[in-house]
Amino acid sequence: MKKLNLLFAFFVGILYQAQLISGTVLSKDDNQPIPYAKIGIVNNNFGVQADENGKFQIPLENVSKEKELIVAVPGYKQFKSSVEDFVKSNPHNIYLYEKVNNIQEVVITPQNYKEKNLGINSKSRSMMFTPNMEKGEDVVVETAVEFNSKKKLKINKINMNFSRFEATAPIKVRYTIYDEKDGKPNNLILENDVIATIGKDNLQDSTFSVDVSKEGIWLVGKFFVGIQFIGQSDGKVALSGALFKSGFYRSFYGNWEKIGIAAPAINIDVKVKK
Numbered sequence: 034m035k036k037l038n039l040l041f042a043f044f045v046g047i048l049y050q051a052q053l054i055s056g057t058v059l060s061k062d063d064n065q066p067i068p069y070a071k072i073g074i075v076n077n078n079f080g081v082q083a084d085e086n087g088k089f090q091i092p093l094e095n096v097s098k099e100k101e102l103i104v105a106v107p108g109y110k111q112f113k114s115s116v117e118d119f120v121k122s123n124p125h126n127i128y129l130y131e132k133v134n135n136i137q138e139v140v141i142t143p144q145n146y147k148e149k150n151l152g153i154n155s156k157s158r159s160m161m162f163t164p165n166m167e168k169g170e171d172v173v174v175e176t177a178v179e180f181n182s183k184k185k186l187k188i189n190k191i192n193m194n195f196s197r198f199e200a201t202a203p204i205k206v207r208y209t210i211y212d213e214k215d216g217k218p219n220n221l222i223l224e225n226d227v228i229a230t231i232g233k234d235n236l237q238d239s240t241f242s243v244d245v246s247k248e249g250i251w252l253v254g255k256f257f258v259g260i261q262f263i264g265q266s267d268g269k270v271a272l273s274g275a276l277f278k279s280g281f282y283r284s285f286y287g288n289w290e291k292i293g294i295a296a297p298a299i300n301i302d303v304k305v306k307k
Contacts, residue, residue, distance in 0.1 A: 056125035058087040073285035075101040080285030107223035152300030158196045160274035162297040177259035178299045179279040186305040188250040194298035200268025203232040213255035217289040273298040
């Protein structure tokens, strides 16, 4: 009986290791790793995030083999595979193909455009949004704020107003931009993955700004700007917030949910047609 128990434990161990999938997310064009990619299940809050070298481990023993695994990174075509096929593949590396973009240069005539700041510019210290960065926490939460412009605009900077920033080490933030469907974020529309490193010295009057003017982000109508804090930190970090604004959140590739009646202080500097 003891031998049978040991044999059973051995096979269970083999099965678990077979479902704990290790791999690397790579660019198919140059075979270079893609850092911090999210590997998850379609319409599900379950997933993992690759490290700075594109390496990941994802436990799939409790995930239905019919479910779809997805990786979506700006500038690349989405990777999708059934869990069953992905588990069978060997090695378990994920290759992403770059999108071919034919972006036409837009010439700005200064007199036809004006500079504006849109979004939530609150610097409240009483209304705070705390990102999910607790040490040891694996859930990747993404937050997005809605914008709407009847006139064509170009995003030059994305700003975040912090009500608290006591991190002892710099933190990383990924920025995302989505189009809109049924009042919620839908498809990624950024052409490149935008990731910034933030330290206390990078804040100006409690605000951090990332310059995206070279990304050529031209938009009109409804769209969403999102942020996702990357990795773990034992620091105490929080964004300011404002009531009665539209904010949304999700984990990995789960469904977007509305944030009650408030939203974090994310705003954008733009050039917009007069």
